[in-house]
Amino acid sequence: MTFSKYENGGKTFKKLRYMKDNYQLYLFILPALLITIIFKYIPMYGTLIAFKDFNPLKGIIGSPWIGLENFQTFISSPNFMDLLLNTLKLSLYGLIIGFPAPIILALMIHRLKNVGLKKKIQLILYAPNFISGVVIVGMIFIFLSPIGPINSLITRFGGDTISFMTEPGYFRSIYILSGIWQGAGWASIIYLAALSNVGQDLLDAAVIDGANIFQQIRYVDWPTIKPITVILFILAAGNIMSIGFEKAYLMQTAMNITTSEIIPTYVYKIGIQMGEYGYSAAVGLFNSFINVVLLLTVNEIVKKLNEGEGI
Amino acid sequence: MFKKQSKLDKVILVFNYVVLAIIVLVVLIPLIYVLIASVTNPTTLVNSGISFNPLKWTFQGYNRVFKDGSLLLGFRNSLFYSSAFSVISVVVTLFAGYPLSRDGFVGKKFIMTIFLITMFFSGGLIPTYLLVKNLNMLDSVWSILLPGSINVMNIILARTYFQSIPNALREAAIIDGSSEMQYFFKILLPLCKPIIAVLVLYQFVAQWNSYFDAMIYLKSAALQPLQIILRSILVQMQPNPGMMGAGSAQDAAQRQQLAELLKYACIVVSSLPLLLMYPFFQKYFEKGVMMGSIKG
Numbered sequence: 001m002t003f004s005k006y007e008n009g010g011k012t013f014k015k016l017r018y019m020k021d022n023y024q025l026y027l028f029i030l031p032a033l034l035i036t037i038i039f040k041y042i043p044m045y046g047t048l049i050a051f052k053d054f055n056p057l058k059g060i061i062g063s064p065w066i067g068l069e070n071f072q073t074f075i076s077s078p079n080f081m082d083l084l085l086n087t088l089k090l091s092l093y094g095l096i097i098g099f100p101a102p103i104i105l106a107l108m109i110h111r112l113k114n115v116g117l118k119k120k121i122q123l124i125l126y127a128p129n130f131i132s133g134v135v136i137v138g139m140i141f142i143f144l145s146p147i148g149p150i151n152s153l154i155t156r157f158g159g160d161t162i163s164f165m166t167e168p169g170y171f172r173s174i175y176i177l178s179g180i181w182q183g184a185g186w187a188s189i190i191y192l193a194a195l196s197n198v199g200q201d202l203l204d205a206a207v208i209d210g211a212n213i214f215q216q217i218r219y220v221d222w223p224t225i226k227p228i229t230v231i232l233f234i235l236a237a238g239n240i241m242s243i244g245f246e247k248a249y250l251m252q253t254a255m256n257i258t259t260s261e262i263i264p265t266y267v268y269k270i271g272i273q274m275g276e277y278g279y280s281a282a283v284g285l286f287n288s289f290i291n292v293v294l295l296l297t298v299n300e301i302v303k304k305l306n307e308g309e310g311i
Numbered sequence: 312m313f314k315k316q317s318k319l320d321k322v323i324l325v326f327n328y329v330v331l332a333i334i335v336l337v338v339l340i341p342l343i344y345v346l347i348a349s350v351t352n353p354t355t356l357v358n359s360g361i362s363f364n365p366l367k368w369t370f371q372g373y374n375r376v377f378k379d380g381s382l383l384l385g386f387r388n389s390l391f392y393s394s395a396f397s398v399i400s401v402v403v404t405l406f407a408g409y410p411l412s413r414d415g416f417v418g419k420k421f422i423m424t425i426f427l428i429t430m431f432f433s434g435g436l437i438p439t440y441l442l443v444k445n446l447n448m449l450d451s452v453w454s455i456l457l458p459g460s461i462n463v464m465n466i467i468l469a470r471t472y473f474q475s476i477p478n479a480l481r482e483a484a485i486i487d488g489s490s491e492m493q494y495f496f497k498i499l500l501p502l503c504k505p506i507i508a509v510l511v512l513y514q515f516v517a518q519w520n521s522y523f524d525a526m527i528y529l530k531s532a533a534l535q536p537l538q539i540i541l542r543s544i545l546v547q548m549q550p551n552p553g554m555m556g557a558g559s560a561q562d563a564a565q566r567q568q569l570a571e572l573l574k575y576a577c578i579v580v581s582s583l584p585l586l587l588m589y590p591f592f593q594k595y596f597e598k599g600v601m602m603g604s605i606k607g
Contacts, residue, residue: 018417024491025410029422032407032461036429039458043434043442056441105334108327123590124335127342130585132520134538135578138545139341142574147567149344152360181338189597213323246523250546264436271437272527284435292431 050285054278063278070282079261087262087287090248094176095236101184103229106191107221111213122192125185136182137250140174141165166255175251190232194225230302237298239291263287349373349575353568356575372576379553382580385537389519392455392536397514400460404510405503407461408469409495414478426463443528454528455518455536465510468599472506473499509599512592519585537581544577 019026045060050070052063074080105125112118128136143150144164151161164170198220206216245264252260263283271280347361350368355361362368376382410416411423433439439458448454476499484494500507522538529535543549550570589596 015417018415022416022491025413025416028406029410031403032466033422033425035403035457035461036426039439039442040429040433040461041425043438044432046434046438046441049438049441108331111324111327112331121331121335123593124338126589126593126596127586128338130516130520130589131582132522132538132541134520134522134541134545135582138541138574138578139345141546141548142571143341143344147357147571149360181341185338193597213320246521250542267436268527272440277437277441281435281437284437288433288435295431 047281047285049278050282052278054281056277066278070279071286073279074283074286079266082258083261083263083266086259087264090172090175090262091239093172094179097176098180098184099233099236101180102187103191103225105184106188106195106225107217109188109192110195110221122185125188127185128182129186131182133247134250136178137247140178140251144174163255165251165253168256168259171251171256171259175247179247190228191225194228195221198224230306234295234299234302237294239295345575345578349572349579351572353565353572357568357571369572372572373580375554375556375573376576376580379551381540381551381553382537382577384533385535385540386581388535389537392452392525393515393518395452396456396460396518397511399456400462400465400514401507401510403460404462404465404469405500405507407466409473409499411466411470412473426461426466429461430463440527449528450530450534451528452534455524459524462514465513469506469510472503476502505595505598508592508595512595513599516585516589541577541581545574 048060049063051065051067052060053066053069054060054063109118109121112121131139142148145151146161146163150164155161162170164174203216203220206220211219245262245268248260248262249265249268252265264287267280267284267287270276270283344361347363348356349372350370351361352367352369353372355367407426411419413419434442443449443454443458448457480498481494484498485491489498520538522536522542525534525536525539526542529539540551544551544554548570550566550573554573555566555569
């Protein structure tokens, strides 16, 4: 055995030696590895139940294999299209409206000359980010309730009370706009940081060349933040299907369920509340699968558009 | 030619100010509304909205919230969860980041891959839930503290930060007779206060504002974190009996008004701590975001 270790140039021997000499390093990384393997990898094995008629008493091995039957049931179920469309629409609209918002905000704040004012504004715009999702939804319910301030305003101007939270048509707008209210300020930090790295001489050169503000933005600001924007966009696009369960679940009412039921909330209800473990695992897997496909697709598209830059 | 463009620029800049002012108002007005509403007399509140007239103010909302113990229980629990979570998470993260930052660490690529894969693939909700169940962690604080404690982005952040410390420092320490452990704890960690602060704050806030894990894993009333208690009051519209008080003295309309007032009071009480604290930590958070973005 010793001889073979020396035969490959002693590489294995060297590696083992390193591990023995630096055993503390391996102890250091052990907790993280253990937690990852237990709570991330073992559940990956658990996705097998998506392909089984899972019975908790029989366990994963003991439950009968049914292949893609769960997936077929899901795809052919009457609410499949609604679920898929609700999930996609919520994510896509959210992306289209919500993604540019922090960028525009950053571009605007960047133009402020007064540093003190800039800092104060930033401080205010960051605040909603620290309010919890539950409170945000709570505020939504209170403000938009039939007896709330928004409806008071509407009736004062002669309109009829709008029942925002029970009308399916409003769900998406409320979800997306409140999300921007909460997150745009915080998200602009990254773009502001990138913008503050814009070479001042570059900007000065542009001004001397007679560039107006729009041209400055187009030729100086934008190229600076383009790299980070691309990466963030790919990540956001890749998460289209795994859109936040938490907020949608909180905002659901019995009335707006036709637009507010998205795949993640469906998985939760079918799986944990109703105990249909195998079926909901299949739905969840379907969701992740679409996610990965989207991520790779968007990455490829962006690569083509952006001369090979991607993840 | 130059003058004309300058004029356009000036107009744009003014426009910029105006729009930003509007945005700031859009952010501030709801917050101020909630604050004033929480002290407005309930009848006035429901019938005509908030009142800036101090004569119409009342603190009974806050009295009730504080006298009843539910919010306090939630606070206590959340304080425990957030503190314990951030400590566990940051410790494990730092411990993982350090070996990964060492040149020549055998197995670095392999281990890194193990972590990275989890960023894109996961078992999903149901298998994770079943695992927690099988580990007898349902209705236990560990279900909150352990599974989510590993955040690969944070490990990468820690690693990046460690990498920015020159090797020479470690070598000098070794030559001076320090052991690896001593170097890590006595020399390296004190240098890393910024990243430690960022990670602790991030994880604390994340845990403080989360409700999902608690909702699916915790059943006992005694274990409920603040957000779950808030959820029942604010979202599920179940006015807390303790805060509402005895029913006989009030009619239905009054109870409804009181419920509204209590909601505002709860929002203020639960959000104010973080809102008051974050300005002090703002620069840490910003650093964290920037470090994350640079690595990204």
